[in-house]
Every structure is written in structure tokens, then in C-alpha cells.
Amino acid sequence: xxxxxxxALRMEAEAALSxxxxxxxxxxxxxDDYSVQKTNDDASQSKLAAVxxxxxxxxxxxxFVSMSTxxxxxxxxxxxxxxxxxxxxxxxRQYVDAFLERAGPGAQIISIGCGFDTLxxxxxxxxxxxxxxxxxxxxxxxxxxxxxxxRAAAALGGLFRExxxxxxxxxxxxxxxxxxxxxxRQWAELKSxxxxxxxxxxxxxxxxxxxxxxxxxxxxxxxxxSHFTQAFxxxxxxxxxxxxxxxxxxxxxxxxxxxxxxxxxxxxxxESIDKQRKRLTAAGFTHGTxxxxxxxxxxxxxxxxxxxxxxxxxxxxxxxxxxxxxHYSISFAVxxxxxxxxxxxxx
Amino acid sequence: xxxxNGSEGTSNTLSTAATVRTDSPxxxxxxxxxxxxDLDRQIETLRKCELITEQEVKTxxxxxxxxxxxxxxxxxxxxxxxxxxxxxxxxxxxxxxxxVGGPVPDTNYLFLGDFxxxxxxxxxxxxxxxxLKVRYPDRMMLIRGNHESRQITQVYGFYDECQRKxxxxxxxxxxxxxxxxxxxxxxxxxxxFCVHGxxxxxxxxxxxxxxxxxxxxxxxxxPMCDLLWSDPEDSVGWGMSPRGAGYLFGSDVSxxxxxGVEMITRAHQLVMEGYKYHFGETVLTVWSAxxxxxxxxxxxxxxxxxxxxxxxxxxxxxxxxxxRGAPAKKPQPDYFLMSSGRFIDHPKAEKRTxxxxxxxxxxGVLEALTKALAKLNVMEERPANPxxxxxxxxxxxxxxxxxxxxxxxxxxxxxKELDKLRKEHEELKKEYEVGRK
Numbered sequence: 001x002x003x004x005x006x007x008a009l010r011m012e013a014e015a016a017l018s019x020x021x022x023x024x025x026x027x028x029x030x031x032d033d034y035s036v037q038k039t040n041d042d043a044s045q046s047k048l049a050a051v052x053x054x055x056x057x058x059x060x061x062x063x064f065v066s067m068s069t070x071x072x073x074x075x076x077x078x079x080x081x082x083x084x085x086x087x088x089x090x091x092x093r094q095y096v097d098a099f100l101e102r103a104g105p106g107a108q109i110i111s112i113g114c115g116f117d118t119l120x121x122x123x124x125x126x127x128x129x130x131x132x133x134x135x136x137x138x139x140x141x142x143x144x145x146x147x148x149x150x151r152a153a154a155a156l157g158g159l160f161r162e163x164x165x166x167x168x169x170x171x172x173x174x175x176x177x178x179x180x181x182x183x184x185r186q187w188a189e190l191k192s193x194x195x196x197x198x199x200x201x202x203x204x205x206x207x208x209x210x211x212x213x214x215x216x217x218x219x220x221x222x223x224x225x226s227h228f229t230q231a232f233x234x235x236x237x238x239x240x241x242x243x244x245x246x247x248x249x250x251x252x253x254x255x256x257x258x259x260x261x262x263x264x265x266x267x268x269x270x271e272s273i274d275k276q277r278k279r280l281t282a283a284g285f286t287h288g289t290x291x292x293x294x295x296x297x298x299x300x301x302x303x304x305x306x307x308x309x310x311x312x313x314x315x316x317x318x319x320x321x322x323x324x325x326x327h328y329s330i331s332f333a334v335x336x337x338x339x340x341x342x343x344x345x346x347x
Numbered sequence: 348x349x350x351x352n353g354s355e356g357t358s359n360t361l362s363t364a365a366t367v368r369t370d371s372p373x374x375x376x377x378x379x380x381x382x383x384x385d386l387d388r389q390i391e392t393l394r395k396c397e398l399i400t401e402q403e404v405k406t407x408x409x410x411x412x413x414x415x416x417x418x419x420x421x422x423x424x425x426x427x428x429x430x431x432x433x434x435x436x437x438x439x440x441x442x443x444x445x446x447v448g449g450p451v452p453d454t455n456y457l458f459l460g461d462f463x464x465x466x467x468x469x470x471x472x473x474x475x476x477x478x479l480k481v482r483y484p485d486r487m488m489l490i491r492g493n494h495e496s497r498q499i500t501q502v503y504g505f506y507d508e509c510q511r512k513x514x515x516x517x518x519x520x521x522x523x524x525x526x527x528x529x530x531x532x533x534x535x536x537x538x539x540f541c542v543h544g545x546x547x548x549x550x551x552x553x554x555x556x557x558x559x560x561x562x563x564x565x566x567x568x569x570p571m572c573d574l575l576w577s578d579p580e581d582s583v584g585w586g587m588s589p590r591g592a593g594y595l596f597g598s599d600v601s602x603x604x605x606x607g608v609e610m611i612t613r614a615h616q617l618v619m620e621g622y623k624y625h626f627g628e629t630v631l632t633v634w635s636a637x638x639x640x641x642x643x644x645x646x647x648x649x650x651x652x653x654x655x656x657x658x659x660x661x662x663x664x665x666x667x668x669x670x671r672g673a674p675a676k677k678p679q680p681d682y683f684l685m686s687s688g689r690f691i692d693h694p695k696a697e698k699r700t701x702x703x704x705x706x707x708x709x710x711g712v713l714e715a716l717t718k719a720l721a722k723l724n725v726m727e728e729r730p731a732n733p734x735x736x737x738x739x740x741x742x743x744x745x746x747x748x749x750x751x752x753x754x755x756x757x758x759x760x761x762x763k764e765l766d767k768l769r770k771e772h773e774e775l776k777k778e779y780e781v782g783r784k
Contacts, residue, residue: 043683046681046683076507077681078465078503078640078681079502081681081683084683085683088683139709140705140709143709144708144709147714169709169710169711211683247644248619248644248645249642249643249644251644252638252641252642252643252644253642253682256641256642256679256680256682257682259679260679310589310591311591313502314502314590314591314592315590316464316493316494316499316503316590317616317617318589318590319616319617320617320639320640320643323643324682324683328683
């Protein structure tokens, strides 16, 4: 009940405030969460635009996202954006597949800040099995996702192991799929929601954080990650986010986003690959790799696939893709001891 | 600055009726008239980043074609001249460029192509350059870039922008027809060869460039394509280009020696520092779009050649935020998973409404109301009291709410309980009576 009550209070408070006061308050409160929640829309539309152009297959995403923008135009992104999203989706999938293979049917995946991600359905439709897949996001996002799932009962609900049970319009439990609304910065709330999802604290667990940690303060993300390493006996983290931001590109990015009312409180941890490693070790992870997406794009993904996607639209300036990719990273970190060994180097 | 076309715009009406050979298929034998007053007015409008009418665009493009058709594939240009690289629709940065480089016609300019795409003001940018070209044909030289193409402009924004700003593809069609007439290259004082992209394995001499039939869409391969797509690369010989068109050319390519030029000046590649030399100082890349895509954080450069061909670079940054026009005009640069931020631009009232709508939606209020009203709509026989019906429906939507059916149930239970108690009471009374006897 609490999140709803808070939201109602916010509504009243907003209505009561005069405009100059609103403008001054912008930096600290309600608008940040709202704009963070809105980033889901942007990413989902970008992914759908890429899917429509043939960069990768996702038969489920169109159920969650509209192909038109507010002014009725069809969503399209510049080729370097679609290529970057292709690299991101592909490398995440690579790590998830490797994890599932090692961890076996008892595997557990927790996707934090999931937005309208469709990974669960993509995995199930390809015959993969696991103990449970838990998606977590703000309840304003999970409630919207829930409504889509409810409406597409056959296409989406059909892949659940059990019938879906809804809770308070924000949570859904369906055996191997769970969707819960929680604020990641409140561990007590998150923990209780994970318990409601029947999470097994000893099962081999992969936490996926796709562009999530940067939206909370570094201290908060460290705390969250520490909770994960302490609460779970066998845990790995897969995190995609910005890196190397201490340059002109990073400064321009921060300024551009600030103009939209979007702050990046966790940007300090993204200054360099080294700093990201430090956050991981501080949180209790012992082994892993942190790589920038340019290296991933050039060296870790299938050369054949890469050639294919580069041909879909001719990218007029390769430097643009390289610059973007060099400022994003993928981290895979595990906490030893684990009974499955990824052969990761020490962090 | 000498050029093939000898006329200056000094008379009231710009017409080249006496000297023009209109080989253009669309114009036939007619001559397009625009008065200098009209032209100046259009330039003033465009300078404020405002649009001229579609009809004005058509006339301007027709006039531009008349002028461009007389230019050769290798335009002969005199110094002094200021060379500029890609602009890519970054109108306010073009204004900045004119501020640091000097206004037309005081300064002679050579733009190396890529006027459109990616930036948010491709239309205003290209039309301003075109209007300046028509007004001062000997002071403003434009050559073609790989983005001056029908295919590319449909991917990178110019086509969409024309649709958005004019409501149809007519202006885009006019402009792409002008693109076909743009020259492919230039030579300054016989010493500096200028082209958008680079060299071609099929071209060894300037004469070979002159034989190309340029009045067409940029081909997918061949010499004309290579000139607009190739890149210098730190190696030797020719290589496959990762761009999928044109080639990579190395330091040993002998174009300069063969043609008696000292330097090749080109654009086409993003350079963070604004300009960059390759192969010693044989090849130079000039890039004139600062903070490219509003995201790259690079600086821009222009190259001024004086009468003696001495070089002076001017570096400039993106125009400051205050000078960039109303926020309503522009969308935001893309990153991976970032806020669309559109809510920020809405006036206060719209945002409050949006928040309110979301609040209702999240709590299922809109859905419940819609369901109830939809149910009522499809009923064969509608109830006499629709309000009661709707309230009942809504009551059912909230678990644990006090509703008529809920009350009825509670009442039934209470009555049953009462019955039970009555019976019990009767039995106990009987027992007591019996016990008393």
C-alpha cells in the first residue's frame, strides 16, 4: 500500500506548489523518479525500432511498446544507436545463456530495473528452463507491464509455468515468472517482495542490471549490491551501464540529460573501468570482468552477426558508434565460492 | 575570386539570360527571375532560422540549378578563400562559423558538402547556403558530399525534416534535384585539391574527374561515389572501406604528384580536434560541425587560405545554449536508455494533467470506468438506473468495498446467525423449563 499512498501525497503537494517553487524543487524530488521511469519508454522504443529493422528478433516487445511517437511518426533511431543496442542485447544474452548452462534447472534470474524487457519470454520460447525469473521495477512501471501481460494472456501468459496471480495491480506471480514493484533503494521493501516471489537464497542467482545502477547514488548502489552478495549464497551480477565518462563526451551527456531533468547520481562510479571494478569489490564480488562495449563489439560477438547488422543500414560515420560504445561497459562479477566456475579473473 | 561564371549580382534583377545555357532537363529554355530584394528578404528570413515558403524554395532551387549547371566537376577557385567541412544541419553552429570566419560576401567560402542530415535544422541550413550561393555566386562555392543524396537523406533525417516542416516531400525533391547539380571537387590556385571524401582507384588525373557525368544520384560505386566516400588511411595502397562505399587510400597514392597539387583538403570524417593532417601535410581533414549530433563534444575548424595560400585554422565550439533557438523546436540527442524527457517541455498544466492521468491509470480507475461504461453500452436492455449500475460495477472492482451485494451477503449471514441463536435460545429455554419442573 505504501508506494500508492506516497504517490497520492505527492500529487497533492505538487498541485499546491507554485511554479517558481516547483522549478527549484525539481532537482531533488518526485521528478527524478518520474523521469527515470520514463527512460524505460525511450529504451523500449529504441529496441523496438531496431527489432523492426531486423537487428535481432523479439516477437514479444511490440506488445509492450508502441511503434509511433506522440506526434504520430514511426519510431526510428540513427543506425549507431540501433547497432549499440544490438551489441548490448547480444552480449547480455551471451552471458545469460552461459549462466543458465552452468547453473542448470535450479537457476534463478533477478532482473532489476527491468522495464519492458522481454528476456523471460525469449528464453522460455526457446525452450530454456530455470527455477524462477524475477523482474523488479518501480510499481508504476510494473503495473503497466502487468496490464499488458493480462491483456495478452495467451501469448505472454501461455509461457508461464503456473497461472498468474496478481497482487495489488503491481505484482504478478506465475511459478517461474514473478513481477514485483519495489524501490531498489529500499532493501527492506525489495527483500519482502523477493520473498513474496519465493526466491531461493541458496540457488545459483544471476542479477541483471541493465542501465539501472547509475540512477541511484553510488552509496545506494553499493549498498544494494552488498545486500545481494550477503543475502545470496551463490550470486553473479551482470551490469550494463556508462563508463569512461570523465571526458568531453561524458560531460556533454550529463549536460544533455540534465536539460531533460534527468540526473545521473551514480555517475561517479562510472568514471572508469577501474572505478567500476572497485564498486564491485566493495560490494563483495571477488571475480569477474569489466569491458567496454567497443571491445565487446569488435571482439566478443560473432563476426558474422556483426557484419550482417552493419549492412542493415549503412552507418555513415563509424566513429559515432565507437565513441558511444567506448562510453558503455558490461560487467560480469561473481562471488566465490561457487560450484560453477566461470574462470573469471580476480576483480 | 574567379570562376567559370562571370556575372555579379549588381543589377536589380538577377538574371543570366544572356550567358546561361540551360541544359537542365527541368528548365528547358526558360530563365528563372528572382529580384535581389526578394533574395535578400529570403536570406534575412533564413538567417533567423525561419522557413521560406514552398514556392520560394522552388524558385530558389531552380535559380540555383541554373548557376550550378555552369560549374565544372572540378571548380576553379582563386584565393583568398575559407574552406569549411561538414555542417550537417547544425544551423546555429553555422551562424557561429560565419561569426568567426566573416560574413558573406566579405569572406569567400568553399563548403565541402554534407550540409544536411543528423542536425535538427538541415532545411534552414541548406536553404541559407543555397540562397547565399544564388546571391553571391562567386563568393560562395558548394561541392557535393555523400549526404547530398536521395538515399542517405531518407535515413539520416533530411527527408523527415522536410516532411515535418513543409507537410510533404516537395521541398525534399527540389533540394535533391539541386544536389545532382553540385560540383564534385575544386582546385584552389592550381595547388589545393578539394573534395568531400577522397580519392578513387579509377581516377589518376583531374581530367578524368572532368569527364564524369555528375548530374545523377550518387552511385553505389565507381569514381563519382569514391570521391564522396573514400577515406585516407595510415597504410599503403588501396583498401576496402568499412563504410561499404568508396575506398581507403594510403600515403603512397600519387595523385598529388600526377596533378601538380600540393595538398588534398577534404572533410567526411569526424575529427575531435576540428582538423587533422594525414601523411605529413599532404592530406587534410576539416570538420566544421562542433559537438556533432549534439553529443560528441568535439570542436570544429575552418581553414583560411590567404592570397599566398598561407594557412590559418580557426577552431570554434558549438554556439552557446542561449543562442540556439526555442527548445520547442528540437528533439533530444539519443543515448542508450535515456529519458525521452518530453514531459519536461510540456507547459505546467499539461504535465499536471499527465501526472493526474497516470495516477488514475495506475490505480485502475480509468480501466474500471471504461469497463463499466462499455458493459452498459453493449447491453441489449439497458437498466432504468444507469448510475446505480455503474456504481455497482465499480463497487465490484474494489476488493473489500462496501457494496450492495456485499451488504446483502452480510445481512444473509447475520440473519442465519440470528436464526441459529434463536433456535439455540428456544432449546435452552425448554431445557430450563424441563429442569425447573
